[in-house]
Amino acid sequence: MEEFAALIDRLVYTGSRNAKLALIADYLRSTPDPDRGWALAALTDGLDFSAVKSGTIRTMMKDRVDPILWTLSRDFVGDTAECASLLWPEPLGHRDAAPGVAEAVSLLFDMKRTTVQAELPRLMDRLDSSGRYALLKMATGAMRIGVSARLGKVAFAQAFNVSVDDVEEYWHGLTPPYAELFAWAEGGEAPDTENMPLFRPFMLAHPLEETVVDMADYAAEWKWDGIRVQLVHAGIGVEAETRVYSRSGDDISATFPEMVEALSIPAVLDGELLVRGTHQGGEANERTQGGAASFNALQQRLGRKTVSKKMLSESPAFVRLYDALMIEGEDLRGLPWTERRARLEAFLPRLPADRFDISNIIAAGDFESLAEIRESTRDDAIEGLMLKRRDSPYVAGRRTGLWYKWKRDPLLIDCVLMYAQRGSGKRSSFFSDYTFGCWDGDPDEGAELLPVGKAYSGFTDAELKQIDRHVRQNTVNRFGPVRETEKILVFEVAFDSVHESKRHKSGLAMRFPRIHRIRWDKPAHEADRINTLKGLIRD
């Protein structure tokens, strides 16, 4: 546990992704099984101990620390696990040897709600402050140390010099402590994952930018504004299982139970998950009762571990299929896109019509007419176009020349810089995160700026230095890491869409805002008003 605790502490204090990867990779190489496998599961949020929750820690601490002192401390530290690790009374006299990760995990698994208040303290007594922190973080299943599941897998691949695609492919078929995965990575046999509902890495697209393609070689379809998902059904009889994976390979089956029920034929399908809503938008499809709601409606359903009946009936999900990787045991990934598309079209009638449709191919004779179609589309469920080379196999990741995404032109609005915050990593000394606002009326008649969004990108390094200097020279107020600036600099902000939002004072939330141009020339009072932005809402 000491090495794991040291790793956690170092990860907490490390900003750079590469440095994090190196730390995790070192740990995985130098730690024996099964400790490293449990540690990897903890880092990638793969552990859940039913008897240990945040409330368990609070109860445990209130027996040991005055409740008022506990509450004051907890509020200051801002993290229950950390606060408890600091306040834990050191045991008097001899301390029993610290447990290994595997031993700690096994003890945590064995704890019941009725026994946890006796057993968890015994484990705490065997650890020092860092160890207690790591233990409680692991036990409550929320590390929040800036390590995503993906980062853990990339670190694993880096540690043993194997392909991260292979790691992804095997990962979901295996369970902690991943002994088969380590054995394979260190030169052993590949895990036996047949009949397991595995995630296969997605094929991704490059931005089209200045490229012009020949429509004889490429097919075009809409890029829907939902979430890209992979549906997998595998296994035989009672072992059969359906899973829904997000783009990053996270299992989101629990969030979309209706999709889990909807697929019962062995297959691996690639598509866009959308919801139907009261605001119908998007291309009505002959198979479906209507179109898709905007991303805003879908957002209400994301990130939930359980879904209410009300949500299921008000915002039911469906998948608009793009591609088929496998159908009934046959791996189609090596086939050209046209062939896979034909197989998918033939397969579609076997799927429930209320849960599946297919992303239509756009009929465009040449590139110019495609560009016209793209220009004329302002549908909110559409993010842009996809161009797929007709002979492209389905390969993991981005390969030049096979698939392109051609997003529709962004919406633009002129905003005024209000606050700036220092960035992290290589931008840590620069003010690189900007909050900007629009006027809530006529600025010449005393209107005020209301924040409408935040952006961190879209400018060059040279522009960053200029804005950084502007912020330093025009600071009017400091709030911790945040600087309030004179309201004099106008940004032309590009964004994909804007929605109503109760979370923001302006009542608006922009999707994917970025700095398009810096308007050093434009006076702030000529920036746009909130009403202009409201006029761009389409859902």
Added chain:
Amino acid sequence: MSPPFSWIRPDPHGIHVGPADCWIDPSKAVDKALVTHGHADHARGGHGQTVATPETLAIMKLRYNTADGATPVGYGETIRLPGGVDATYIPAGHVLGSAQILLEHAGEKVIVTGDYKRRADPTCPPFVVTPCDILITEATFGLPVFEHPPIADEMAKLLSALQSNPDRCVLVGAYALGKAQRVIAELRAAGHKDIIYLHGAMEKMCRLYEDFGIDLGPLALVADQVKDDMRGSIVICPPSALNDRWSRRLLDPITAMASGWMMVRQRARQRNVELPLVISDHADWNELTRTIEEVNPQETWITHGREEALLRWCQLTQRRARALSMVGYEDEDD
């Protein structure tokens, strides 16, 4: 006869001593000020007369360019103020020149600690426990989560980071008055003999410490070096420069910070600190409570910091206490 202790009155701008018409650590300009130590939240310019230790007066002259009415009082010395008030300056162990002020009037004793700590510090004499009726204490780290580790542990962390990264430098953010010099002196005590490089804002204060007989070993300014010369070295700067443009002149530095706040992981993360060093010039929770126990006053007044928690402790241990709402006292960087 006036009620007990009516001669001393806490005010948001400082503690007022009625019969002498003087203030302790006032945050506004007054005719007569008694100053505990040189940090900006306790010492400021513009007073008609300033009574402080010679070290504190020298610091104030350097930092705030103020020397009008400077009245030095050495440790252990008593100065007679108007109205029958005696003020005695007693070591507080916080920074060079820092003092507790013992006020005596009509047989009643009140101590204003200023900021203090109970750990050994090679740059100033240790805190002296002095009995009194009312103890007016700080509570900057007044939460039980604060238990500052032994400084030797933190020095070992710093030196080991330096050793395992011979191609980088370790940039230590440290408060320019007190913390920086203490870190340097502790590094020397731990056997580190190499040149330590300084941010320009540190130089004069280090010289001042040396003038008062504190040996800081070989020092040089970052501004006078080329990047490569500082590989494998320790560089010290004010915390505000850690993430500032200034640090871009260093070669891939390991960012460290010496502060009691580094005890809390998120505080370190907010400052992008890779190597947190829990080094504080303030009393931690155990030192605060131990000091109240040892001084054992009739009443404890708490000037600034996490006063609610220390009040709660006093309540739990059946001690009379009150929080004074003082403005402007807080070392965010300590």
